[in-house]
Amino acid sequence: MKVYVPLDxxxxxxxxxxxxxxxxxxxxxRGVEVEVIRNGSRGMVWLEPLVEVxxxxxxxxxxxxxxxxxxxxxxxxxxxxKALGLVDELPWMRGQTRLTFARVGVVDPLSLDxxxxxxxxxxxxRAKAMSKAEIVAEVTASGLRGRGGAGFPTGxxxxxxxxxxxxxxxxxxxxxxxxxxxxxxxxxxEGDPFTLIExxxxxxxxxxxxxxxxxxxxxxxxxxxxMEAAVVIARSAGILGPQFDMEIRVGAGAYVCGEExxxxxxxxxxxxxxxxxxxxxxxxxxxxxxxxxxxxxSLASIPVILAKGAAxxxxxGHGKSRGTIPLQIAGNVARGGLYECAFGLTLGEIVDGIAxxxxxxxxxxAVQVGGPLGAYHPRKDFNTPFGYEDFAGQGGLIGHAGLxxxxxxxxxxxxxxxxxxxxxxxxxxxxxPCRIGAVRGTETIDRIARGDADAIPxxxxxxxxxxxxxxxxxxxxxxxxxxxxxxxxxxxxxPAREAAE
Amino acid sequence: MLDSADHSDRIAxxxxxxxxxxxxxxxxxxxxxxxxxxxxxSVLPQIAKALxxxxxEVHGVVTFYHDFREAxxxxxxxxxxxxxxxxxxxxxxxxxxxKAALGIDWHETTPDGRVTLEPVFCxxxxxxxxxxxxxxxxxxxxxxxxxxxxxx
Numbered sequence: 073m074k075v076y077v078p079l080d081x082x083x084x085x086x087x088x089x090x091x092x093x094x095x096x097x098x099x100x101x102r103g104v105e106v107e108v109i110r111n112g113s114r115g116m117v118w119l120e121p122l123v124e125v126x127x128x129x130x131x132x133x134x135x136x137x138x139x140x141x142x143x144x145x146x147x148x149x150x151x152x153x154k155a156l157g158l159v160d161e162l163p164w165m166r167g168q169t170r171l172t173f174a175r176v177g178v179v180d181p182l183s184l185d186x187x188x189x190x191x192x193x194x195x196x197x198r199a200k201a202m203s204k205a206e207i208v209a210e211v212t213a214s215g216l217r218g219r220g221g222a223g224f225p226t227g228x229x230x231x232x233x234x235x236x237x238x239x240x241x242x243x244x245x246x247x248x249x250x251x252x253x254x255x256x257x258x259x260x261x262e263g264d265p266f267t268l269i270e271x272x273x274x275x276x277x278x279x280x281x282x283x284x285x286x287x288x289x290x291x292x293x294x295x296x297x298x299m300e301a302a303v304v305i306a307r308s309a310g311i312l313g314p315q316f317d318m319e320i321r322v323g324a325g326a327y328v329c330g331e332e333x334x335x336x337x338x339x340x341x342x343x344x345x346x347x348x349x350x351x352x353x354x355x356x357x358x359x360x361x362x363x364x365x366x367x368x369x370s371l372a373s374i375p376v377i378l379a380k381g382a383a384x385x386x387x388x389g390h391g392k393s394r395g396t397i398p399l400q401i402a403g404n405v406a407r408g409g410l411y412e413c414a415f416g417l418t419l420g421e422i423v424d425g426i427a428x429x430x431x432x433x434x435x436x437x438a439v440q441v442g443g444p445l446g447a448y449h450p451r452k453d454f455n456t457p458f459g460y461e462d463f464a465g466q467g468g469l470i471g472h473a474g475l476x477x478x479x480x481x482x483x484x485x486x487x488x489x490x491x492x493x494x495x496x497x498x499x500x501x502x503x504x505p506c507r508i509g510a511v512r513g514t515e516t517i518d519r520i521a522r523g524d525a526d527a528i529p530x531x532x533x534x535x536x537x538x539x540x541x542x543x544x545x546x547x548x549x550x551x552x553x554x555x556x557x558x559x560x561x562x563x564x565x566x567p568a569r570e571a572a573e
Numbered sequence: 574m575l576d577s578a579d580h581s582d583r584i585a586x587x588x589x590x591x592x593x594x595x596x597x598x599x600x601x602x603x604x605x606x607x608x609x610x611x612x613x614x615s616v617l618p619q620i621a622k623a624l625x626x627x628x629x630e631v632h633g634v635v636t637f638y639h640d641f642r643e644a645x646x647x648x649x650x651x652x653x654x655x656x657x658x659x660x661x662x663x664x665x666x667x668x669x670x671x672k673a674a675l676g677i678d679w680h681e682t683t684p685d686g687r688v689t690l691e692p693v694f695c696x697x698x699x700x701x702x703x704x705x706x707x708x709x710x711x712x713x714x715x716x717x718x719x720x721x722x723x724x725x
Binding site for chain 1: 594595596597598599600602603624633634637638639640641656657658659660661662693694695696697698699700701702704706709711712713714
């Protein structure tokens with residue numbers, strides 16, 4: 073009997089470890105031989121812990137599992153009271169185009185044989201036969217843009233590093249996934265770590281870099297453990313070695329270290345203070361050397377691009393947003409999780425369709441797209457297609473593709489205040505608009521809450537200053553959630569004022 | 574205070590294990606905190622000297638990051654996520670109830686030294702919030718009953 077129980081953090085947070093232990097105990101009691109594989113998550117978080125039993129027809133999904141549901145697993149899996157059907161046939165899975173996440177939830181994350189059997193290393197093998205310029209050209213032609221949020225073309229960044237003079241170059245993977253509503257990096261690292269390692273090895277070849285770092289936030293203990301184990305395995309298999317080796321580094325709870333220059337300072341052992349650009353990290357990055365800083369998903373999309381070709385990847389998408397995007401649907405949703413698809417679905421199709429509306433069953437009031445620095449969108453934006461330019465056109469951003477859904481009980485003034493408070497807590501302190509602006513912003517929103525209407529134009533003015541005067545996206549983008557809340561939900565900023573009048 | 578020869582020896586071991594790294598300070602501080610439960614002021618000069626930094630520079634790094642504590646935490650550390658996705662599922666309400674049940678605010682430790690309450694901004698459990706972490710263990714869809722996890 074072969075059973076899959078996810079090791080993914082979300083599954084573990086919902087009891088997967090206890091379920092795995094109970095399966096082994098029950099098997100021993102019955103004298104049944106059982107192989108429990110701790111896989112990644114399929115991304116259907118509302119069904120976690122989602123256990124899969126290998127049957128002749130395929131992998132039967134059963135969930136959400138509790139310890140009490142374990143004994144019934146040992147009968148016919150298909151007749152288990154919580155049987156969902158074959159996982160690959162579930163609507164959530166069938167609707168997706170899984171390129172970057174093709175193996176996540178499918179394979180044993182730390183089995184290199186499993187990785188190879190599911191198409192792993194084909195991209196690296198192809199890259200080894202190519203010149204640096206050819207690899208860079210392939211990535212450029214794929215249309216891949218930075219999935220961390222900035223959307224900068226990955227190929228252009230690689231070209232700069234590849235052609236930069238330097239006795240030593242680095243590939244730095246930004247796995248400091250601090251945005252609320254985002255967990256794609258975590259799921260990828262936990263469920264298919266070799267894909268990230270392969271992507272970094274290809275980046276090393278393309279740029280002439282010999283050393284890679286993955287900077288993982290300390291809030292991700294499972295991802296850290298899986299990645300560290302995977303690096304050891306990849307090294308002993310010769311995938312990593314003197315030509316290109318890697319190290320896993322752990323952050324220390326500073327949100328701003330997700331900003332690339334702050335991350336580089338942190339990696340060097342300094343305070344995570346933002347650096348002014350120029351110089352670009354591509355020319356003077358880690359230790360002053362040419363450095364690629366890419367998000368996990370950008371790097372993990374490289375193997376499939378190399379394996380199947382730039383045209384294959386580029387063929388998916390919408391406008392200037394090419395390829396696929398792992399949507400992370402979160403907050404108050406009936407069906408939350410990770411859903412990888414080509415760019416171009418509308419916000420309404422995602423929230424009302426895929427996510428099935430709110431968990432509470434109340435109407436959707438707002439959707440924050442792109443994490444804590446993204447705008448709050450009202451229902452009237454629901455026809456916006458998911459793409460970099462489309463959301464920029466609506467006064468927002470897609471960021472790292474996280475969506476937080478709120479029902480009609482949300483108080484948008486409180487959400488705006490939280491955005492300022494968060495910026496004040498996490499500001500690195502280097503530039504004044506962010507360091508002082510966020511504190512004054514919190515105070516100004518408190519004035520509005522007390523009924524001081526004069527504070528509204530002041531808040532607008534402050535947001536303009538922060539937007540144009542901040543050194544990085546923390547101070548620069550905090551105005552997005554604040555101003556979108558104020559613009560789209562003026563009623564939430566009004567009652568106190570009217571009461572005071 | 575941690576100023577005995579034992580501690581100095583342990584720090585020396587940690588320095589020895591990490592000093593060859595490129596940018597070794599964060600890994601060193603993580604190791605110190607893992608060994609002692611916090612990063613005592615008294616060890617900073619030894620670290621600074623080994624890395625050829627000023628004590629002020631090391632102090633600046635320690636105090637920049639939320640993770641590093643200057644004093645030991647309670648026997649349990651309860652972290653509750655305060656970020657937006659968890660807010661959408663009632664995290665503020667849960668946090669208020671937990672604070673009331675424990676009689677402490679953020680960053681405080683109960684007088685009996687049993688539990689330290691800390692905010693965290695995202696555990697990546699955004700589709701099963703509100704999220705919590707108890708002594709490194711992850712909990713999804715948590716409510717005020719999470720205090721039972723730190724009862725003893």
